[in-house]
Amino acid sequence: GGGGGYAQPYAQPFAEPFTRPFAYRPEYVGMASYEYRPSAQISANVREEITRSLVSLGYGRGSINAQQEQQLRQYLAQTDLMRVVSSELRSRGYEPNSVATALSYWLITNYNIIHGTTSSDSQDAAVLRQAQTLLDQQGEMARLSDGEKQRAAEGLYWVATLQQYAYQEARAGTPGFDLNSVVADAHAA
Numbered sequence: 001g002g003g004g005g006y007a008q009p010y011a012q013p014f015a016e017p018f019t020r021p022f023a024y025r026p027e028y029v030g031m032a033s034y035e036y037r038p039s040a041q042i043s044a045n046v047r048e049e050i051t052r053s054l055v056s057l058g059y060g061r062g063s064i065n066a067q068q069e070q071q072l073r074q075y076l077a078q079t080d081l082m083r084v085v086s087s088e089l090r091s092r093g094y095e096p097n098s099v100a101t102a103l104s105y106w107l108i109t110n111y112n113i114i115h116g117t118t119s120s121d122s123q124d125a126a127v128l129r130q131a132q133t134l135l136d137q138q139g140e141m142a143r144l145s146d147g148e149k150q151r152a153a154e155g156l157y158w159v160a161t162l163q164q165y166a167y168q169e170a171r172a173g174t175p176g177f178d179l180n181s182v183v184a185d186a187h188a189a
Contacts, residue, residue: 033141034099034132036149043082046154051076054162063176085157099141100131102153102160106189107131109160113167113186163189 031037051073058064064072085105086096094101104127108119119127135141141149163186169177 032098032100032132032136034135034149035095036097036099036146036153038082038097038150039147042147042150043154046151046158047076047079047081050155050158050162081158081161082154085161094128096157097150097153099149099153099156100128100135102156103131103135104128106156106160109164110186110189113163114183116183159189 054072054076055064055069058069058072082096089096089101089105096102104124108124108127112119144152163182166177166182166185167179170179170182
């Protein structure tokens with residue numbers, strides 16, 4: 001089943017305790033170019049964009065009706081995904097307010113879904129370090145506002161989490177979730 005966190009270990013990125021290649025800095029002093037100060041309003045905006053996209057996708061695939069749309073909207077309006085994701089990432093030593101962490105989370109989720117595996121802590125750390133290096137070397141990150149970084153990062157967190165959920169449901173045989181389609185979507189990502 002459903003919404004209470006990760007029901008199965010399959011494909012979950014950052015699944016093992018992390019060895020902390022960088023320290024969590026609550027005061028944001030000396031932030032890396034890919035980190036940002038979060039805003040509750042931007043989180044709400046991203047959640048609404050994701051909701052609109054899911055509703056549109058559902059109607060486009062013929063898999064949602066008006067009643068289901070209302071249920072989906074109510075569920076997502078009550079979902080504080082960023083609180084859950086941030087708490088989980090921080091508990092493992094990751095900085096959640098980071099485009100590099102979000103990009104790594106998204107990449108690892110798709111990789112794990114495609115390969116039907118769970119990556120190791122050392123693999124996760126290597127992907128994160130590569131993302132940090134890549135984003136730090138590009139001058140673009142330094143030119144983006146906190147809001148632009150947050151919007152990009154939270155979009156990645158949402159998409160990866162929804163992919164993870166669909167993968168778990170498909171593996172569990174939940175009606176309406178097809179494993180081949182979930183894997184194909186991960187390939188397309």
